[in-house]
Amino acid sequence: MTNYLNHVLSQREYADVSFLSCPDIVTKLTVPSEVKIDYEFHSSNMTIVADEISNLELSKLNRLIVPSVYMATQLEPLLPTDHVDQVTVVPNLVDTSVFTFDEALEEPAQISSRPLIWVGRFDKGKGYRYFLRLLAQLPDNYHGVVIVSLETGPDRAA
Incomplete structure (x- = not known):
């Protein structure tokens, strides 16, 4: 997977890339300096989150993305103080191409x-x-x- 991602990143121009639940791949990647790297946390199991943080090379990351302010408050104490400012709240969006309705079922x-x-x-x-x-x-x-x-x-x- 790492070789494939390194190849893809070298063949096309990307403004940013985002990873979830794969700290080992992030540390092995060779990402062009102009590409911003985000790492997302969506698990509510803080033991898993802490384990991922311990395996991440935080200096390679631009942002640590969480879906809520509550999750940000849970994540920040697990980080070295010089990386707390990387935590960014980006709410999960609903895929309106799948979850849609034409008219209200009830008033x-x-x-x-x-x-x-x-x-x-x-x-x-x-x-x-x-x-x-x-x-x-x-x-x-x-x-x-x-x-x-x-x-x-x-x-x-x-």
Whole structure:
């Protein structure tokens, strides 16, 4: 993979490249100096995040991207102080080519409860128990919506 990415980066001009869950590849890459390198963290398992940070060559990176301010506050204490300013919040965007609707299913005035949405897998550390505890503590005008991935590993995406 590293050889392939080095080849691709040498054949085309890129303004920036972004990596997720592959600190070993980032450290082995030979990236042209004008290309900005971002590394993204999307796991809520801070043990995994800390492990990735320990394997990253932070000086090669321009930004450390997280999807929320909360995640930024979790990440910053794990970093050397001279790299904290690299943390940048970039919210996850909804792919409107997949998640669309032509017209509202119900008028907002007809909706009597507020949805609380959880997206993930039932893996340890994915937070579904927190979702259920939170939902149980909220008033009855909230209802839970669960979107579950049945994938158990990265094999399909790879």
